[in-house]
Amino acid sequence: MANDKLPTPERVLVVAAHPDDIEFGAAGTVARWVNEGARVHYLLVTRGDKGSDDPMTDAAVLARTREGEQRAAAAEIGVEGVDFLDEPDGQVEASLAMRERITYAIRALQPEIVMTHDPTVVFVNNEWVNHPDHRAVGQVTVDAVFPTARDPLNFRQHIDQGLAPWKVAELYLWSTNEANQIVDISDTLERKIAALEQHASQFRQFDETARWLRRRSEELGERTGYQAAEGFRRVMLAR
Numbered sequence: 001m002a003n004d005k006l007p008t009p010e011r012v013l014v015v016a017a018h019p020d021d022i023e024f025g026a027a028g029t030v031a032r033w034v035n036e037g038a039r040v041h042y043l044l045v046t047r048g049d050k051g052s053d054d055p056m057t058d059a060a061v062l063a064r065t066r067e068g069e070q071r072a073a074a075a076e077i078g079v080e081g082v083d084f085l086d087e088p089d090g091q092v093e094a095s096l097a098m099r100e101r102i103t104y105a106i107r108a109l110q111p112e113i114v115m116t117h118d119p120t121v122v123f124v125n126n127e128w129v130n131h132p133d134h135r136a137v138g139q140v141t142v143d144a145v146f147p148t149a150r151d152p153l154n155f156r157q158h159i160d161q162g163l164a165p166w167k168v169a170e171l172y173l174w175s176t177n178e179a180n181q182i183v184d185i186s187d188t189l190e191r192k193i194a195a196l197e198q199h200a201s202q203f204r205q206f207d208e209t210a211r212w213l214r215r216r217s218e219e220l221g222e223r224t225g226y227q228a229a230e231g232f233r234r235v236m237l238a239r
């Protein structure tokens with residue numbers, strides 16, 4: 001049993017830029033919540049159509065492949081629904097049009113918790129540059145959560161269509177440099193790795209990736225006494 005006393009939400013919306021982002025960032029926590037009865041939806045902003053180092057790759061075929069991989073990864077965890085906004089990979093902007101679409105999803109699904117990329121991070125642990133799509137998706141999702149989805153005069157057409165304004169209680173932001181919530185994923189690390197493995201188009205040597213991910217999860221867990229962990233910047237909005 002996990003020992004971090006994390007409460008179980010009823011509904012969670014996870015918004016990510018690309019297929020495989022959720023598996024790297026949050027799938028251990030998602031699997032835990034699903035096991036405990038939460039209903040989780042994934043919203044993918046792109047289908048990852050630039051995710052190849054082969055210039056001869058057909059982007060449309062790759063997008064279909066990666067959509068299928070993401071659906072398989074979600075099924076591995078027991079996620080209820082996966083939607084794609086089908087923006088072009090590598091070109092995501094934190095636009096008002098995008099904010100409208102994510103606000104719609106929040107009002108339609110009414111999640112207490114929204115998980116996404118930490119939009120403030122340009123350099124992840126001084127190890128790599130955070131992808132600009134990650135920053136854009138994180139920013140537009142945070143803006144959709146507050147204040148856009150909450151206030152009825154924002155995108156009033158949603159209300160006219162029968163949706164209600166919705167107040168999200170908490171944000172969980174992954175790939176953060178400022179984790180203030182370490183989640184015990186000892187019981188779900190293997191499921192997280194199995195979900196990541198579904199993204200077969202992205203790995204030549206999955207064993208190496210799995211080893212790296214296992215080591216990182218264990219190192220983070222060691223600091224808090226768990227066998228394995230995920231770290232988030234957790235922002236509580238309801239108080």
Ligand SMILES: [Zn+2]
Nearest residue numbers: 017018021131
């Ligand atoms: Zn990504």
